[in-house]
Amino acid sequence: MPTFYGTEVTSRLMLGTAQYPSPAILADAFRRSGAGIATVSVRREAGGDQAGQDFWALIRKLGVALMPNTAGCYSVREAVTTAQMARELFDTNWIKLEVIGHADTLQPDPFGLVEAAAQLAEDGFEVFPYCTEDLVLCERLVEVGCKVLMPWGAPIGTGMGLKNIYGLRSVRAHFPDIPLVVDAGLGLPSHAAQAMELGYDAVLLNTAVAKAGDPAAMAHAFALAVEAGALAAGADAMDARDMAAPSTPVFGKAIL
Amino acid sequence: MKIIVNGEAQETSSSTLAALLDDIGKGEAKVATSVNEAFVSKHQRASHTLQDGDRVEIVAPRQGG
Numbered sequence: 001m002p003t004f005y006g007t008e009v010t011s012r013l014m015l016g017t018a019q020y021p022s023p024a025i026l027a028d029a030f031r032r033s034g035a036g037i038a039t040v041s042v043r044r045e046a047g048g049d050q051a052g053q054d055f056w057a058l059i060r061k062l063g064v065a066l067m068p069n070t071a072g073c074y075s076v077r078e079a080v081t082t083a084q085m086a087r088e089l090f091d092t093n094w095i096k097l098e099v100i101g102h103a104d105t106l107q108p109d110p111f112g113l114v115e116a117a118a119q120l121a122e123d124g125f126e127v128f129p130y131c132t133e134d135l136v137l138c139e140r141l142v143e144v145g146c147k148v149l150m151p152w153g154a155p156i157g158t159g160m161g162l163k164n165i166y167g168l169r170s171v172r173a174h175f176p177d178i179p180l181v182v183d184a185g186l187g188l189p190s191h192a193a194q195a196m197e198l199g200y201d202a203v204l205l206n207t208a209v210a211k212a213g214d215p216a217a218m219a220h221a222f223a224l225a226v227e228a229g230a231l232a233a234g235a236d237a238m239d240a241r242d243m244a245a246p247s248t249p250v251f252g253k254a255i256l
Numbered sequence: 257m258k259i260i261v262n263g264e265a266q267e268t269s270s271s272t273l274a275a276l277l278d279d280i281g282k283g284e285a286k287v288a289t290s291v292n293e294a295f296v297s298k299h300q301r302a303s304h305t306l307q308d309g310d311r312v313e314i315v316a317p318r319q320g321g
Contacts, residue, residue: 016321026319041320044262044313045287046280052316056286059317069320077293084295085288085315156321184321206321 002179002201004148005094005126009065010036012196012226014181015219016206023058025215030062033219038064039096039204041071042086067128069096070116074109079116083125093126096150096183096204106156106184110137114144121145130183133167135174142178149175150183150204153195157207159187162194172199189218189225196229197237257308274301276312287316 001008015035020026030038040059045052059066068086073079076099083095099116101109108131117127121144129141133151141149151171154160162168163185172180182195183204192203203226212218259268261280270276273296277283289296290313296304306312 016319018319018321020319039320041318042288042315043318045285045316045318046262046264046282046314048281052287052318053285055319056317071320081290081293081295085290085313088295088297089286089288089315089317 004128004179007065009202010034011223012202012230013192013223014039014067014202014204015209016204017055017059018206019210020215023054026210027058027062029209029215029219030064032216032223033209034223035219036064037067037204038062039067039069039206040090041069042082042089065094066090066092067094067096068092069130070098072100073098074100074112076112076116076119079112080119083116083120084123087125093124094128095120095125096128096130098130107152108132110134110140113137114140117141117146118144128181133164133171135167135170138171138175142175148179148181150181152184153182153191153203154185156184158185159208160185161187161191162198165194165198168195168200169198189221192222193225193229193232196226197232199233202226257306259306259308259310259312261312262314268306271305272302273304273306273312276306277301277314280314282314285316287314289314 011034013035014037015033016039068090070079070082073082079099099109099112100106117129120127127146128148128150129146130150131137138149154163179201181202181204182200186192186205187208195203209215209219270279292311
């Protein structure tokens with residue numbers, strides 16, 4: 001199992017906690033997924049609103065590690081302050097760092113991401129940057145202290161799967177010793193298996209499970225796919241080829 | 257004085273951030289705070305004096321992806 005900042009995790013599947021039809025279905029999906037890490041966020045709460053307190057009670061019962069995010073932050077300052085509030089709330093140095101650069105694609109702002117990652121790493125955070133598969137960006141993130149990289153598969157919530165296999169493979173090849181997580185864009189268990197077959201250490205997803213007709217069943221399917229992909233990655237897959245090659249021996253075929 | 261809490265303008269007589277949280281029933285709640293975009297830890301709230309026009313954010317754990 002992968003080790004993130006010195007902590008060995010119990011599953012290669014990391015699961016978000018948003019958009020489930022009900023708290024009970026969320027809990028059931030987590031049980032079936034076997035996920036060891038849940039992503040969470042911080043949002044406003046004042047007046048008589050108790051939603052956050054209720055969610056906290058629910059999430060503590062899941063028995064998983066929590067990784068807060070900075071979702072929706074467009075500036076370095078927003079992301080850093082959000083991370084600081086999240087660290088106090090969830091009592092963890094882990095932060096899934098999002099600095100969004102474009103509202104339509106929710107793609108990371110690479111410049112703000114590096115700046116925020118540097119500030120947070122300096123402040124003792126263990127940063128999990130939501131990034132693209134850009135090698136230069138990934139190098140900069142490592143240089144400022146990131147010991148995990150989380151390139152996207154496709155834009156958040158699209159379910160399109162891995163849109164740039166070449167790029168993801170390049171990141172794997174260039175950073176053989178950095179734990180890599182495909183974060184966002186996965187829609188099907190086969191997408192997760194493909195990420196693992198590329199040699200990635202884990203996947204992080206939310207919508208594909210939460211918005212499935214049966215989230216618990218889909219969570220289980222993702223768990224199996226991640227396991228299958230990881231096994232395949234260690235099994236030295238055959239090389240693809242253009243021309244057909246018979247698998248059944250030609251020698252000995254009856255001449256009829 | 258008038259301050260802004262989670263985007264809503266309101267009058268308050270609370271002189272500190274800790275007093276404000278007590279006043280709105282969040283003194284014991286699991287929340288984190290910032291004032292004017294800067295994080296204020298729970299240990300700093302009692303000594304953090306509020307000023308007219310301050311922008312206070314109070315956040316709690318929530319679902320996320």
